[in-house]
Amino acid sequence: MSRLAGKTVEITALYEISKLLGSSLNLKANFRGVMGVLSEYLDMKRGTVALRSGSEVSILAAYGMTEEEIKRGRYRIGEGIIGQVAKHGSPIVVPNIGEEPFFLNRTRSREMIKKENIAFLCVPIKFKNEILGVLSVDRLFVKGVTFEEDLRLLKIIASLLAQSIKLYEEVEKERAAFQAEKENLRLQLKGKYKVENIIGQSDRMQEVFEAIHRVAPSRANVLLLGESGTGKELVAKAIHYMSPRSKASFIKFNCASIPEGLLESELFGHEKGAFTGAMALRKGRFELADGGTIFLDEIGDLPLTLQPKILRVLQEKEFERVGGEKTIKVDIRLIAATSRNLEERVRTGEFREDLYYRLNVVPLAMPPLVERKQDIPLLVDYFLRRFNEENRKSVTLAPNVLDILLNYDFPGNVRELENTIERLVVMARGNIVTESELPIAIRNQTIKARYGVQMKDALPSAIEDIEKTKILDALKKTGWVQARAARMLGLSCRQIGYKIKKYNIQTMQNNLQ
Numbered sequence: 001m002s003r004l005a006g007k008t009v010e011i012t013a014l015y016e017i018s019k020l021l022g023s024s025l026n027l028k029a030n031f032r033g034v035m036g037v038l039s040e041y042l043d044m045k046r047g048t049v050a051l052r053s054g055s056e057v058s059i060l061a062a063y064g065m066t067e068e069e070i071k072r073g074r075y076r077i078g079e080g081i082i083g084q085v086a087k088h089g090s091p092i093v094v095p096n097i098g099e100e101p102f103f104l105n106r107t108r109s110r111e112m113i114k115k116e117n118i119a120f121l122c123v124p125i126k127f128k129n130e131i132l133g134v135l136s137v138d139r140l141f142v143k144g145v146t147f148e149e150d151l152r153l154l155k156i157i158a159s160l161l162a163q164s165i166k167l168y169e170e171v172e173k174e175r176a177a178f179q180a181e182k183e184n185l186r187l188q189l190k191g192k193y194k195v196e197n198i199i200g201q202s203d204r205m206q207e208v209f210e211a212i213h214r215v216a217p218s219r220a221n222v223l224l225l226g227e228s229g230t231g232k233e234l235v236a237k238a239i240h241y242m243s244p245r246s247k248a249s250f251i252k253f254n255c256a257s258i259p260e261g262l263l264e265s266e267l268f269g270h271e272k273g274a275f276t277g278a279m280a281l282r283k284g285r286f287e288l289a290d291g292g293t294i295f296l297d298e299i300g301d302l303p304l305t306l307q308p309k310i311l312r313v314l315q316e317k318e319f320e321r322v323g324g325e326k327t328i329k330v331d332i333r334l335i336a337a338t339s340r341n342l343e344e345r346v347r348t349g350e351f352r353e354d355l356y357y358r359l360n361v362v363p364l365a366m367p368p369l370v371e372r373k374q375d376i377p378l379l380v381d382y383f384l385r386r387f388n389e390e391n392r393k394s395v396t397l398a399p400n401v402l403d404i405l406l407n408y409d410f411p412g413n414v415r416e417l418e419n420t421i422e423r424l425v426v427m428a429r430g431n432i433v434t435e436s437e438l439p440i441a442i443r444n445q446t447i448k449a450r451y452g453v454q455m456k457d458a459l460p461s462a463i464e465d466i467e468k469t470k471i472l473d474a475l476k477k478t479g480w481v482q483a484r485a486a487r488m489l490g491l492s493c494r495q496i497g498y499k500i501k502k503y504n505i506q507t508m509q510n511n512l513q
Contacts, residue, residue, distance in 0.1 A: 010153055013041035017157060021164045025171055026400045028061050030164065034157065035063030044137040045118065048073060049125070049161060050082055051133040057086040059107070064138075069107040082134050085122045089131045091155070093147050094120040097138075121147055123154045127162040135161060179377070198234050199382050202372040208235065208364065215362050216242035221314065223359045224337035226366030228492040229415030232337040233297065235366065240293040245333060248292030253285045256301040256483040263306055265322050274323025284321065286313055290330045299359065300340030300351065301483050311355045334359070339483070339493045369410040369417060376406050379414060383421035395428045401435055408442045412492045468503040471496065475505065 020033040035047035046064035050057045050073060059065075059073030075083040081092050081103055097103045097120045118138050125133040135158045139150065200208070215222055216239045224232040233252065240250045258266050265274075269284030285294055296302075302310065313319050314334060318327050336359045345351035369376070380402060388395055397405075410416050420442070424433045435443065470489065478484035486496040499505075 009041050013037055013153075014156065014160075016041070017160060021160055024400070024403070025168055026403075027165065027168050029400070031061035031161065032063065034161070035061060038137060038157070039063050044139055046138040048136050049133060050075070050086070050136070051125075051165070052077070052086050052131060057082060057134060060133075065107060073107045081120065081122050082136060085124050085134045085136075086131060089124045089126055091121070091123040091151055093122075093151065095147075119147065121150055121154060123151065123158045125158045125162045125165070127166050132162050132165050198231060198238060199378050200372060200375040201378060202367075202374045204367040204372045205375060208366065211362075211364050212238050212242065215239060215364070217244065218362075219333060221333065221359055221361045222335045223342075223361070223363045224335065224366060225363060226337075226339065227368050227413055227494055228339045228486075229413035230366035230368055231414055232366055233295065235364065236293075236295040236335045236337065239335060240295075240333075243293070243333070245292050249289050250293050250295065251285050251289040252295040252297065254297045256298040256481060257487065260303050260305075260479070263303065264309070267306070268309065268319050268321055270322035271324040274321070278323065281321075286319060286330055286332060287321075287328060289332045291332075293333045293335060296334065296336045298338060298340075298483050299336040300338035300342055300345060301481055302351075304350065304352070307352045307355050311352065311358060314355075314358045369413045373406055376417065377402060379417055380405060380421060383418050384425065387422045387425040391425055393425055393428065394431055395425045396432055397424075398432050398434050401433055401438065404435060404438065404442060408445055411494050411498075416492070464503075467499070468505070471499055471503065472505055475500075 016037045017034050020030050020037065024030065031049040035049070038044045038047050046062070048059045048062040048065070048070075050059045055077050057075050057077065059070050062070050062073070065073075073082075075086070077083055078087040081094060081100075085092055094100045094103055097105075097118050100120070103120060117140060119140070120136065120138060122134055122136040124131050125135055135154055137150075137154065139147070198205075198209070200206075212235060222236075222239060224235055226232055236252070237250060240246060253267065255263070265278075265282070265284065267284050267286060269282050269287055270278050272278060272281050296310075309319060313330065313332070317331060318329050320327055342351055342356050342360075346353045346356050380397065384395065384397070387393075405417070405420075412419070420439060423439070424437060428437065471485065474485035474488045475482070478488065482496055482500065483493055486493050489496065491499075
């Protein structure tokens with residue numbers, strides 16, 4: 001190879017290495033990539049990066065070695081060639097390791113050491129006067145060839161590695177301090193607001209905590225707004241248990257979970273013999289909540305026929321059971337929640353305007369997880385502890401897995417994160433969850449973000465047809481109420497809305513009508 005061609009290769013290699021080191025803060029993956037670049041561009045057979053820790057230096061990343069061989073690569077300071085370089089900070093070149101008694105072959109990666117004719121080049125990874133580790137490579141030994149150019153290049157690469165290591169250390173220090181500060185703030189908020197089941201220290205969640213603190217002592221109705229899975233039920237419970245009604249009942253009811261024909265009986269109760277199957281008197285949810293709080297989830301799915309009766313309870317504090325004539329008085333506080341746009345439903349005539357304003361005394365918007373990503377580490381830590389305890393495991397996440405979760409949109413919000421962590425703990429192959437064990441949706445988004453490419457849809461057309469059919473059947477069975485169909489299929493409202501649009505199912509419904 002000509003001198004000019006050699007320089008071009010070196011510059012290309014240094015460029016690729018610089019890109020790798022700037023791509024993330026995952027030292028092991030980055031350094032493994034650097035070793036791969038050295039092998040590809042500079043014809044180096046093996047390579048290792050060993051970092052110093054106390055009185056020992058051990059291999060962090062390598063190329064051309066198995067994991068078992070890497071694990072064996074541990075040296076005391078001053079022991080062997082790597083230990084000598086780590087101790088004195090000066091490069092060492094062994095032209096032929098088969099003739100060098102100080103070469104230990106600790107990793108046992110060179111089985112034919114006497115016959116391979118391998119040269120071993122070792123340079124310190126230094127930042128100013130601090131020795132951080134050792135970079136070493138194997139090259140084929142050729143008599144009469146000097147290694148000055150190789151050493152010069154390795155010193156440049158070692159300098160880049162040193163800068164990357166120091167940057168990583170500084171970021172880790174800041175991250176540890178930040179986590180300690182957040183933990184301290186979390187404990188303060190927990191003590192101040194006593195919303196122990198709600199985790200979050202972001203600005204958005206602090207606003208939610210403050211609103212809970214202000215509204216809880218009052219008698220005002222509260223309307224919780226936000227996407228499915230954002231924790232609206234937890235907030236409703238916090239408001240109740242921090243209120244003067246905390247010793248009375250907290251009754252929850254999902255308006256989208258019961259067929260329309262049974263809703264009135266569920267909410268207001270029925271008299272014996274009111275309809276076929278009514279074998280005895282039954283109290284409804286409002287009656288059971290007397291003196292306490294009733295939480296009506298997905299109130300946006302409440303049928304128009306029942307809305308006047310809910311309005312009457314709010315205005316007059318009274319109702320009659322199905323099939324009964326006796327007026328029942330109740331003292332209840334109503335907390336309602338919806339993932340729908342009630343103002344839009346009022347404009348389209350699907351929701352009564354007077355009921356909307358009765359519910360919307362104190363609106364409280366729950367932020368989606370994508371708008372409070374700084375809470376994800378806390379939530380992950382909480383769910384890991386919880387599911388580890390439930391499953392008697394001690395699973396943790398690899399460092400880059402948390403970074404991937406931080407960059408994922410979580411359309412299912414906190415509920416999706418909770419389910420993801422539970423799945424990872426239950427299905428973990430070992431005690432450390434790696435990127436390959438993440439759900440395919442998270443990995444696909446990560447690949448798109450990482451490489452900036454448009455990926456093809458992972459579902460073959462045949463599977464798409466099955467999915468479309470299942471969604472259509474669920475919508476028909478639930479009277480085209482998306483929230484009910486979503487629950488039947490185990491999807492969030494946001495997810496089913498996306499799929500309905502994707503498969504043009506809404507247009508199909510219009511054609512059927």
